[in-house]
Amino acid sequence: MGHKITEVSKQFLEAFEFQGIRRRDFLKFCGATAALLGLPDIYIPKIAAAIESASKRHPVVWLNFASDSGCTEALIKATYPNTAEIILDILSLDYNETIMAAAGKQAEEILEGSRKKGGYILVVEGGVPTKKGHGMIAGKEMLDILKDFSSPAIAILAVGSCATFGGVPAAKPNPSQIIGVSEALEVFKINKPVINLDLCPVNPEYLVAVVVNYLLLGKLPELDSSGRPKMFYSQTIHERCERRAHFDAGRFVESFGSREEALGYCLYKMGCKGPMTYSACPTVQYNDRVSWCIKAGAPCIGCAEHDWPDKFAGFYERLPDVKIPGIAGVETTADKIGAAAAVATAAGIAAHAIATLASGRTKAEKEGGDK
Amino acid sequence: MARITIDPFTRIEGHLRIEVEVEGGRVKDAWTSGTLFRGFEIILRGRDPRDAWHLTQRICGVCPTSHGHTSSMSMDDAFKVRPPDNGRIIRNIVEGCQFVHSHILWFYHLNALDYVDVTSALKAQPKDPSLRKVQHKLKAFVESGQLGPFANAYWGHPAYKLPPDINLLAVAHYLEALDMQAKASHLSALFGGKMPMTMTSPPGGVTHVPTVDDMSNYLFRIKELQDWIDNVFIPDVLAIAPYYLDYAGVGRGHGNFLAWGVFEDASFDPKKRLLPRGAIFAEDFPAVHDAKPDDVTEHTSRSWYKGAKPLNPVVGETDPEYTAYDPEKKYTWAKAPRLKDRPMEVGALARMLVAYASGQPVAKKLIDSTLSVIGHPGKPQVLLGVVGRIAARALECKMIADSMYQWGIEIIENVKNGNTDVYTPYEIPDSATGIGLWEAPRGALGHWIDVEGKKIKNYQCVVPTTWNVGPRDDNGIRGPIEEALVGTRVVDPEKPLEVLRVVHSFDPCLACTVHVIHPESNRIMEFKVC
Numbered sequence: 001m002g003h004k005i006t007e008v009s010k011q012f013l014e015a016f017e018f019q020g021i022r023r024r025d026f027l028k029f030c031g032a033t034a035a036l037l038g039l040p041d042i043y044i045p046k047i048a049a050a051i052e053s054a055s056k057r058h059p060v061v062w063l064n065f066a067s068d069s070g071c072t073e074a075l076i077k078a079t080y081p082n083t084a085e086i087i088l089d090i091l092s093l094d095y096n097e098t099i100m101a102a103a104g105k106q107a108e109e110i111l112e113g114s115r116k117k118g119g120y121i122l123v124v125e126g127g128v129p130t131k132k133g134h135g136m137i138a139g140k141e142m143l144d145i146l147k148d149f150s151s152p153a154i155a156i157l158a159v160g161s162c163a164t165f166g167g168v169p170a171a172k173p174n175p176s177q178i179i180g181v182s183e184a185l186e187v188f189k190i191n192k193p194v195i196n197l198d199l200c201p202v203n204p205e206y207l208v209a210v211v212v213n214y215l216l217l218g219k220l221p222e223l224d225s226s227g228r229p230k231m232f233y234s235q236t237i238h239e240r241c242e243r244r245a246h247f248d249a250g251r252f253v254e255s256f257g258s259r260e261e262a263l264g265y266c267l268y269k270m271g272c273k274g275p276m277t278y279s280a281c282p283t284v285q286y287n288d289r290v291s292w293c294i295k296a297g298a299p300c301i302g303c304a305e306h307d308w309p310d311k312f313a314g315f316y317e318r319l320p321d322v323k324i325p326g327i328a329g330v331e332t333t334a335d336k337i338g339a340a341a342a343v344a345t346a347a348g349i350a351a352h353a354i355a356t357l358a359s360g361r362t363k364a365e366k367e368g369g370d371k
Numbered sequence: 372m373a374r375i376t377i378d379p380f381t382r383i384e385g386h387l388r389i390e391v392e393v394e395g396g397r398v399k400d401a402w403t404s405g406t407l408f409r410g411f412e413i414i415l416r417g418r419d420p421r422d423a424w425h426l427t428q429r430i431c432g433v434c435p436t437s438h439g440h441t442s443s444m445s446m447d448d449a450f451k452v453r454p455p456d457n458g459r460i461i462r463n464i465v466e467g468c469q470f471v472h473s474h475i476l477w478f479y480h481l482n483a484l485d486y487v488d489v490t491s492a493l494k495a496q497p498k499d500p501s502l503r504k505v506q507h508k509l510k511a512f513v514e515s516g517q518l519g520p521f522a523n524a525y526w527g528h529p530a531y532k533l534p535p536d537i538n539l540l541a542v543a544h545y546l547e548a549l550d551m552q553a554k555a556s557h558l559s560a561l562f563g564g565k566m567p568m569t570m571t572s573p574p575g576g577v578t579h580v581p582t583v584d585d586m587s588n589y590l591f592r593i594k595e596l597q598d599w600i601d602n603v604f605i606p607d608v609l610a611i612a613p614y615y616l617d618y619a620g621v622g623r624g625h626g627n628f629l630a631w632g633v634f635e636d637a638s639f640d641p642k643k644r645l646l647p648r649g650a651i652f653a654e655d656f657p658a659v660h661d662a663k664p665d666d667v668t669e670h671t672s673r674s675w676y677k678g679a680k681p682l683n684p685v686v687g688e689t690d691p692e693y694t695a696y697d698p699e700k701k702y703t704w705a706k707a708p709r710l711k712d713r714p715m716e717v718g719a720l721a722r723m724l725v726a727y728a729s730g731q732p733v734a735k736k737l738i739d740s741t742l743s744v745i746g747h748p749g750k751p752q753v754l755l756g757v758v759g760r761i762a763a764r765a766l767e768c769k770m771i772a773d774s775m776y777q778w779g780i781e782i783i784e785n786v787k788n789g790n791t792d793v794y795t796p797y798e799i800p801d802s803a804t805g806i807g808l809w810e811a812p813r814g815a816l817g818h819w820i821d822v823e824g825k826k827i828k829n830y831q832c833v834v835p836t837t838w839n840v841g842p843r844d845d846n847g848i849r850g851p852i853e854e855a856l857v858g859t860r861v862v863d864p865e866k867p868l869e870v871l872r873v874v875h876s877f878d879p880c881l882a883c884t885v886h887v888i889h890p891e892s893n894r895i896m897e898f899k900v901c
Contacts, residue, residue, distance in 0.1 A: 056515065056517060057515070057517055057519075059517070064385075064386075065407075066407060066409055067432070067882070068384070068385075068429055068430060068431045068432040068433075068435075068882040069384045069385065069431075069432045069433060069882060070429070070431075070432020070433075070435065070567040070568065071432065072432070073432045073433055073567045074432075074567060076476075076480075076549065076552070076553065077552075077553045077556045077557070077566065078553070079553065079557075082549065082550060082553065083549040083550075083553065084546045084549050084550070087519050087520060088508065088512055088519075088546075091519075092517040092519045093519045093520050094517075094519060094520075094522065096520060097379050097381045097382075098381070098382065098383070098384065098481075099382065099480060099481075099520050100381050100382070100520040100521075100522075101381075101382070101484045101489070101520060101521050101522070101523075101524035102381065102522060102523040102524045102525075103377055103379070103380055103381040103382070103524075103871060104376065104377035104378060104379065104380065104381075104867075105377075105865075106523045106524065106525070106866075107379055107381055107523070108379075109523060110522055110523050129407070129408070131693075132693060133408075133675070133693030133694075133695075134407070134408045134691075134693065135386070135406070135407045135408070136386070136388075136406040136407070136696075137378070137379050137386055137406065138378045138379055138388075139378065139696070167429070168411075168414070168426055168429040169409035169410070169411070169414070169429075171414045171426075172414070173413060173414070174414075175408070175409070175410030175413045175414065175691065176408055176409055176410060178409075200429065200568060201432060201567050201568060255794065255796055256573065256575070256576070256577070256578040256579075256793070256794040257458070257576060257577065257578060257579065257580055257791075257792065257793035257794030258794075261578065261579060261580060262579075262580040262582075262791070286560050286564070286565035286566070287553075287556055287557040287559070287560035287565060287566055288553070288554075288557040288560075290557050290560045290561050290588070291560045291561055291563075291564050291565065292560075292564055292565060293564040293565060293570040294564075295564065296560075296562065296563060296564030296565075296570055296571045296578065296579050297564075297571060297578035297579030297580075298564050298570035298571050298578045298579070301425055301570075303568075309422070309425075309426060313418060313419065313422060314418075314419045314422065315419070315421065315422050315425055316419070316421050316422075316573075317419070
């Protein structure tokens with residue numbers, strides 16, 4: 001009897017420990033997802049329950065067309081949940097050519113099986129070439145593959161700029177006449193909503209949150225006129241930017257790697273497209289949230305917008321007609337306000353320099369040790 | 372005689388079709404075909420040259436950093452600007468992060484399933500509690516009936532040789548490595564803003580002066596990766612290798628190797644890079660020859676392009692013209708690049724052999740000790756083939772991670788001494804030409820830029836997988852992967868696992884492969900902001 005209890009306890013403890021370790025990370029993920037979806041903390045256990053109580057993991061078919069696999073790469077760099085959790089616990093990633101073990105004929109069998117069963121979430125990465133022979137998988141045109149696989153899908157996600165409207169390979173003169181998923185479905189007269197997750201590459205947190213939202217509420221998120229979920233694309237990068245206070249104060253970076261950059265000044269004059277780009281990049285950030293473009297001193301190139309890159313070609317050219325608040329409340333240009341704020345800028349440098357590596361440089365400059 | 376077609380060829384980047392002819396249980400002939408065309412060089416023409424380093428990163432989502440750096444280097448060359456020391460080192464660090472990420476991902480997630488039978492791991496009897504947990508999880512996963520990415524593979528194939536315990540260990544590390552490759556990318560983002568598609572290496576250097584926080588965060592994270600590479604990655608390679616020693620010599624290929632070299636030295640001399648520039652030709656290994664961009668030509672007679680004779684990228688001309696897939700005529704979107712008219716293998720094995728033969732001390736020590744462990748001391752020739760490609764990637768990964776720690780220290784030293792320069796300003800000249808020659812994890816990468824009226828007049832890339840996956844040339848000589856496949860044993864034509872092994876050993880990346888050079892029209896296209 002005693003022996004039996006010990007054995008049972010041991011097994012229980014082992015199972016508990018196994019679950020427990022996972023559980024912390026899992027709840028962290030649920031918390032992060034609730035925050036992304038704009039839900040209060042009370043939803044965290046509900047999200048956990050929705051995922052855990054599912055009798056089976058939801059099947060996903062991930063088709064890769066005219067892409068560079070950057071969105072697959074983005075997905076596998078996800079943190080909460082991480083890739084192992086996504087493929088072992090949350091979703092059944094039945095078809096993704098980049099990571100699946102099966103190849104050739106055996107891979108095709110899987111794909112055909114999915115199509116017959118239907119009900120999968122279809123994720124499309126990459127645009128669809130419409131020129132004959134410019135995009136083929138297993139001897140079939142990518143355009144035809146999309147047609148065959150969109151009708152049986154329960155939901156369609158176009159991830160990354162290429163899938164939403166063609167992206168970089170569809171930039172002028174669009175040599176392979178590549179179109180986005182929505183446009184392709186219009187050609188086929190397939191009336192099915194497409195969730196567009198513009199960005200190059202997609203932010204994996206957006207993707208996971210949309211999927212969880214769907215599993216949780218059984219419906220797709222509210223979309224803007226470009227088919228993008230409003231929860232991620234309703235504010236410009238400029239509105240939430242960590243460098244915004246410097247814009248308002250007229251403090252601008254004039255050269256990369258400068259003291260002004262180290263002090264976190266605004267990148268508008270370096271060509272930043274943040275004022276015209278809608279995405280939650282400043283809050284969601286990238287790669288375990290260690291950084292994002294503007295934090296790393298790089299102006300936004302506007303990759304969350306439809307018709308990028310042509311819409312913003314000349315990434316380092318200043319956006320015209322951005323009104324910025326003047327010192328006396330008069331709208332003026334960045335150059336004028338930059339000059340007016342020069343005195344304040346110098347004071348700001350003195351105050352912040354100590355806290356940054358620029359202090360070493362400033363000191364060296366005074367001593368003539370740096371150019 | 373049987374023809375086997377593998378399409379889609381999975382666990383690689385992009386769209387590849389492999390066709391082999393099997394006779395008497397061995398591959399008699401092979402054809403490699405890239406099946407997607409995007410035409411980046413056409414898109415680049417007429418644009419602001421500074422946009423090119425962002426746009427060319429979109430050639431490949433697996434090695435965007437290498438394209439970005441090569442592009443910026445072509446402009447550094449054209450604009451006559453040189454990054455300051457910190458700019459050079461930070462570019463090396465961001466590049467290094469990508470190599471480490473890419474090699475871990477390739478070994479565990481793209482390549483390992485050709486050697487590791489996941490279903491056999493269920494039969495293991497592990498004593499280690501952490502391995503028991505993994506097995507428990509795997510069992511639950513299999514019992515769910517939803518095998519996801521592990522469904523319908525060649526499990527149980529007789530060419531799988533590992534005992535159940537090692538299979539289980541490898542599955543455990545497959546999962547662990549998912550975290551580690553992500554961590555290497557997080558490290559890219561620390562300096563690069565995000566990964567894929569880093570944001571911070573324009574011509575002239577880098578955008579951002581690293582903070583104290585950035586540097587301490589960096590050193591902590593790179594130490595963790597170094598430890599993992601030393602204590603998990605390298606031991607895994609050595610644990611698996613003895614079961615597959617019969618694979619030494621398989622997938623040997625032409626035996627010609629090219630490396631443009633990567634990780635810039637303070638001297639900016641390509642022969643002094645951490646992994647130096649050079650070429651090795653089979654007949655006189657291990658002599659290292661100069662590798663010159665002038666010696667590159669691209670052949671198109673078997674590819675879907677109009678065009679006649681082989682040309683150097685500077686004067687190349689190509690027009691896409693899809694006909695039909697026909698191995699006897701034209702069968703791919705990839706072109707056939709040649710160096711001095713010879714097909715060249717590129718990638719980690721090429722880099723490590725060039726480094727070894729050039730006397731690079733770290734590479735020499737790593738390779739010599741590995742040769743001793745596998746019982747072939749002093750014979751680097753045994754590395755030619757599938758096993759050597761695997762070993763070279765693992766050793767290179769260690770070599771780069773160790774250097775990355777040192778580079779971090781160098782940045783800190785520079786800053787301590789008051790040198791925080793990361794960027795050199797420049798003016799875009801009215802007209803200029805430049806070349807960037809560098810390496811992606813998959814091999815030698817070159818960008819050629821021609822600027823006129825401050826816009827891109829012509830832009831050309833000759834990328835790693837084009838070297839490896841290119842078709843036959845005008846002389847009928849097979850491309851490197853095609854040649855490496857010839858002679859490979861195939862036990863079961865329904866499950867050509869051995870073919871997968873040879874092709875995966877090159878780590879092909881098809882998005883990189885398919886390009887077009889289109890200079891006959893000199894029209895400059897205008898693109899307005901907004």
